[in-house]
Amino acid sequence: MPKARTPRRPLSAKTCKQITDLLADYLTDKLRPTVKQEFSKHLSICPDCVSFVHTYKKTVQTTATLRAEEIPPKVRDNVLDFLRNKLRRESTR
């Protein structure tokens, strides 16, 4: 007789550690509906995780506002000169 399949236990987001592990997917809204529901349920009873989510999210937002390292004009000119000279030398060989 074929074995009865054991139903897979759904991923549970019950503990603070599990909540933390799911944070990245939560921020980009990639959690499955059932997991998202458990996630929200946990937040409704756990102020520590609410604080953690807020500070994690703030960190991501602040990182995104870091100014780009602008390419200095001197560097831009140096690289362009390098490329032009290199290709000119190669084309005259």
Next chain:
Amino acid sequence: MQILEKQTTQRPSMPTSAAPLGHQRERVRPSAARRQNARGCAADEVDLVARLQAGDQAALEQAFKLYSGKLYNVARRILNDQSDAEEVLQDVFLTAFRKANSFQGNSQFSTWLYRLTVNAALGRIRRSKKAKKETEYAEFLPRFQDDGHHAVRPVVDWSDTLDEQYARNETQELLAKALEQLKPTDKTVIVLSDLEGLSDKEISDATGLTVSAVKTRLHRARLFLRGKLAAQFGYSAA
């Protein structure tokens, strides 16, 4: 208790179409940007690649003007050094020109350029004779009890006071310093994701990591940065 609203922080990605020299800041016509081949490359990008593959040096200069700013930012962030980043740019664009024919169009051209940049920058770090001090993350990552609850309670929410008590420049400086302390591959992933706005799949293409590894490294790097910020503000990183 208020539950966080969904929000994503994505930066504009690299330009996907080439503009005439001297007009790089002009917006691309939407109709041109929408014309994409089956693999997602914009029509203008396909044209630029074709010209590079044909050995057109003007196309190389066009590619440089379009992409050098973004690639420099990535290289500079990974290497923390201007002259090293300059040499990486030289390598990247020379390679892009010489090996343009090896670009198969399986990803966007910009992703291929990111890949060349990441390989050159990380290779440079691996070959570096400088003493390598590996960052220890544990002190700045959250800790949990055996039952899965936070080990240090209460967890303080400093997200609002960050803007109130610290000038934007000061916060940026703190975060930039913390970013420098990340392990090179983790730093690469967070720069491509949270600074450059690439998707996990694009980062996977650019780094050679699996999507799963990208997600793991990204999350760990963010936790480390969060922990560093918390510690700087006088709170427990845990």
